[in-house]
Amino acid sequence: MSIVMSGVAGSWARGAALSAFALALSAASPALAQTADPAAWAHPAVPELTLEQALARAARADPARPGLAARLRAAEAGVRQADVRPNPTIGLTVENLPTLGAGNVMGQTQTTLSYEQPLERGGDRRARTGLARSEGDLIVARATVAALDRLEQAQRAWGEALSADALVEIARQRLNLAERFQSEVQRRVDAARDPLFAGARAEAELAQAQIDFDQAEVEARIARITLAKFWGGVADFSLDPAAFEDTGASRIVAGEVAAADLEVFQAQRAIFEAQARVEEARAVPDPTVSIGVRHMWDNDLSLVFGGSIPLQRHHRNQGAIDRARAEGTAAQADADALRMEREREIARLQVQLLSRANEARRIEAETLPQAERAVALVREGFARGGFTYNDVMAAHTALLQTRARRVAVLQAFHNDRARLDRLTGAHADLIGMEAQGAAQQNPEIEQ
Numbered sequence: 001m002s003i004v005m006s007g008v009a010g011s012w013a014r015g016a017a018l019s020a021f022a023l024a025l026s027a028a029s030p031a032l033a034q035t036a037d038p039a040a041w042a043h044p045a046v047p048e049l050t051l052e053q054a055l056a057r058a059a060r061a062d063p064a065r066p067g068l069a070a071r072l073r074a075a076e077a078g079v080r081q082a083d084v085r086p087n088p089t090i091g092l093t094v095e096n097l098p099t100l101g102a103g104n105v106m107g108q109t110q111t112t113l114s115y116e117q118p119l120e121r122g123g124d125r126r127a128r129t130g131l132a133r134s135e136g137d138l139i140v141a142r143a144t145v146a147a148l149d150r151l152e153q154a155q156r157a158w159g160e161a162l163s164a165d166a167l168v169e170i171a172r173q174r175l176n177l178a179e180r181f182q183s184e185v186q187r188r189v190d191a192a193r194d195p196l197f198a199g200a201r202a203e204a205e206l207a208q209a210q211i212d213f214d215q216a217e218v219e220a221r222i223a224r225i226t227l228a229k230f231w232g233g234v235a236d237f238s239l240d241p242a243a244f245e246d247t248g249a250s251r252i253v254a255g256e257v258a259a260a261d262l263e264v265f266q267a268q269r270a271i272f273e274a275q276a277r278v279e280e281a282r283a284v285p286d287p288t289v290s291i292g293v294r295h296m297w298d299n300d301l302s303l304v305f306g307g308s309i310p311l312q313r314h315h316r317n318q319g320a321i322d323r324a325r326a327e328g329t330a331a332q333a334d335a336d337a338l339r340m341e342r343e344r345e346i347a348r349l350q351v352q353l354l355s356r357a358n359e360a361r362r363i364e365a366e367t368l369p370q371a372e373r374a375v376a377l378v379r380e381g382f383a384r385g386g387f388t389y390n391d392v393m394a395a396h397t398a399l400l401q402t403r404a405r406r407v408a409v410l411q412a413f414h415n416d417r418a419r420l421d422r423l424t425g426a427h428a429d430l431i432g433m434e435a436q437g438a439a440q441q442n443p444e445i446e447q
Contacts, residue, residue, distance in 0.1 A: 046236050046237050046238050047236075047237055047238070048237065048238050048239070048240055049237035049238065049239060050240070050243070051155065051158055051243065054154060054155075054158050054227065054230070055151055055154055055155060055158075055427055055430055056430055057230070057231035057233070058150065058151060058154040058230040058231050059147065059151060059427075059430040059431050060231065061230065061231035061232055062147055062150060062431070064143065064146060064147065064150075068139070068140075068143040071139045071143075072136060072139060072140070075132065075133075075135055075136035075139055076136070078132040078135065078136075079129055079132040079133055079136070081132075082125070082128035082129045082131065082132040083125060083128070083129045084125075085120070085125065086117075086118040086120065088115060088116060088117045088118075089115075089116040089117075090113070090114070090115055090116075091112075091113075091114045091115075091116060091290075091292075092111070092112070092113055092114075093111070093112040093114065094109060094110070094111050094112075095109070095110040095111075095112070096109055096110050096297070097109060109297060110294060110295065110296050110297060111294070111295045112292050112293070112294040112295075112304055113292055113293050113295075114290045114291065114292030114304065114306075115290065115291055115292060116288055116289070116290040117288070117289055117290075118286050118287075118288045119286060119287050119288070119289060120281075120286050121284045121285070121286055121287070122280065122281040122282075122283070122284030122286075123277070123281050124278070124281040124282065124284075124286070126281075127274065127277040127278040127280070127281045128278060130274045130277060131271065131274035131275055131277075131278055133274075134267065134270040134271040134273075134274045135271060137263075137267045137270065138264070138267035138268060138270075138271060140267075141260060141263040141264045141266075141267045142264055144260040144263070144428070144431060145260050145261060145264055147431040148258065148260055148422055148425060148427070148428065148431065149422065150230075151421075151422070151427050151430065151431070152418050152419065152421070152422035153230070154227070154230045155414075155417075155418035155421060155422075155427075156414075156415055156418045157223070157226050157227040157230065158227055158239075158414075159244075159411060159414030159415060159417075159418060160223050160226075160227075160411070161220070161223040161224050161226075161227050161239055162239050162241070162243060162244035162411075162414065163223075163244065163407055163410070163411040163414070164216070164219050164220035164222075164223040164224075165220050165239055165241060165244070166241065166244055166407045166410070167216050167219070167220070167404070167407060168213070168216045168217055168220045169241075170216075170400060170403050170404055170407065171209070171212050171213040171215075171216035171217075172213055173400070173403070174209045174212065174213070174396075174400050175206075175209040175210060175212075175213045177209075177375075177396050177400075178202075178205050178206040178208075178209040178396075179206060179209075181202060181205070181379070181392060181396070182199075182202040182203060182205070182206045184379075184382070184383065185198050185199055185201075185202040185389070186199055186202070193385070194389075198389050201389060202389070205393070221235065224237070224239075244410055244414070245410070247353075247356070247357035247360060247361070247410075247413060249353060249417050249420075250353040250354045250356070250357040250413070251354075253350075254346050254347075254349070254350045254420055254424055255424040255425070255426065256424065257338075257339050257342040257343060257346065257423065257424065257425075258342075258422070258423060258424055258425030258428065259425060259428070260425055260428060261338060261342065261425075262335055262338070262339060265331050265332070265334050265335030265338065266331075266335065268331040268334075269328045269331040269332050269335070272324050272325070272327040272328035272331060273324075273325075273328050275324040275327075276321055276324035276325050276328065278324075279317050279320040279321040279324055280317075280321055282317050282320070283312075283316055283317040283318070283321065285309050285310045285311075285312060286309075286310075287307055287308065287309040288307060288308050288309070289305075289306070289307045290304075290305070290306045290307065291303070291304070291305050291306075292304040292305075292306075342423050345419075345423060346420065346423050346424060349416050349419060349420040349423070350420070352416050353413060353416055353417060353420065356409050356410075356412055356413040356416065357413060359409050360406055360409045360410050360413065363402060363405060363406040363409065364406065367402050368399075368402055368403065368406070371395075371398050371399040371402045372399060374395045374398065374399070375392075375395045375396060375399050378391050378392050378394075378395040379392060379395075
C-alpha cells in the first residue's frame, strides 16, 4: 500500500502514527507484530490468495481433526465390545451339610461344580454391533457439519479482508481529495481570497483523512491476520480486488440442501432403528444352560445338566421398543422440517444475491458517475468563487458515502454467498476426503 502524507500532518506525524499502531499491534499479538512493519506494508511482495486456496488451507488445518479421529477410535472400540458374547459362569454348590455334632462332615456332604453359559436368542449381538456402527456414522456426520460451519466462517473472513482493502482504497481517495483541496484553499488564503479559518478547516480535514487512512490500513492488516489464523499462518498473502467486485455467483443456480445436514438426522434415525432392534432382541428370552459334576459322600461322581429361561409373564420390553421407534419417527420429521427451512433460506439468499449484485452494479453505473461529476463541478465553481467551502465538502462527502455504500453492498453480497455455500455444501469436497480418511483408519465403523 502506498503511503500518502502532506500538509501539517507531515512525515513526522505519519511516522509517529504508524509507530504507535505498530506498538499497539505488537503488544496485542506476536502475529500482529510480525506484519506491523510499515515498510512491509508499502511493498507487499506476497503471493495472491484466492478463496479456494484459503478454504483449502482452513480445511487442512482444522483443529477438530484429531478429535474426530479419537471419537472414531472410540466408536470402533464400541463395535468390538458390542460383538462379544456373554461370559460363562463357574459355580460351586455344597449340599447336605450336617448340623453341629452330627458326625463326619466329609462323609455326608455333596459338592457340585457347574459351568453355565447364557445363550443369546433373537440376534442380540448383531443388533448391538449395528447400533455401535450407527453411532460411528453419527460422529462422522456431525464432524462434517462442524467442518462446513468452520469453512463458512473462513469464507466470511476472506470477504471481510477484501472489504477492508476496499475501505483502505476509499480512505486513500478521501486523503487525496483532502490533500488537493487543502492545496487549493491554501492558495486562496495566500491570495487573500478566503479567510484564514478556511485554511484551518482544510488542514483539519486533511489531518482527519490521514488518521482515517492509517486506521483503515491497520484494520485491513488485522482482517488478513484473522483470516490467516484459520490455518495458523501469518498474513503473507495479497488479495485480488477483482474478487471483491465479482458478483458472478448471483447468476449461478443454487444447489440442494447440504447432504451433511440431513445425514445427521439420517444417522440419528438409524441409531433409533438400531436401538429398536436391540430392544426387540432383548424381548426374546435368553436361556441359560449348565453342566456340572457332582461329588457325593461315598466318592461317587455324577454328571449334572440343567437349564433355565425367563418367563415373559410381566415384562416383554414393549415400552422400550415403542420408544425407540417413536424417536426414529421424530428424527425423520426433524429432517423433513430442516430440509423445508433450508430450502426457504436458500431461495431467499438466491434472490438476495441477485438484488445486491444489481444494486452494486447500479451504484457503479448510475450513482458514482453523478457524484464524481458533482465533485468536479463544485470544485470548478469553488475555484471561480461560485461555491463555498461547505459546498465542496458536501460534494466530497456524498461521493465518499456512495463509494462506502457500494463496499457495504458488496460485503453483504459475499456474506450472503458464504451462507448460501454453507447451506448447499458447496465446499463439502474439501472436507470429504478428511472424513473418509478417518473412516478408513477405523474400517469397523463402515461395516
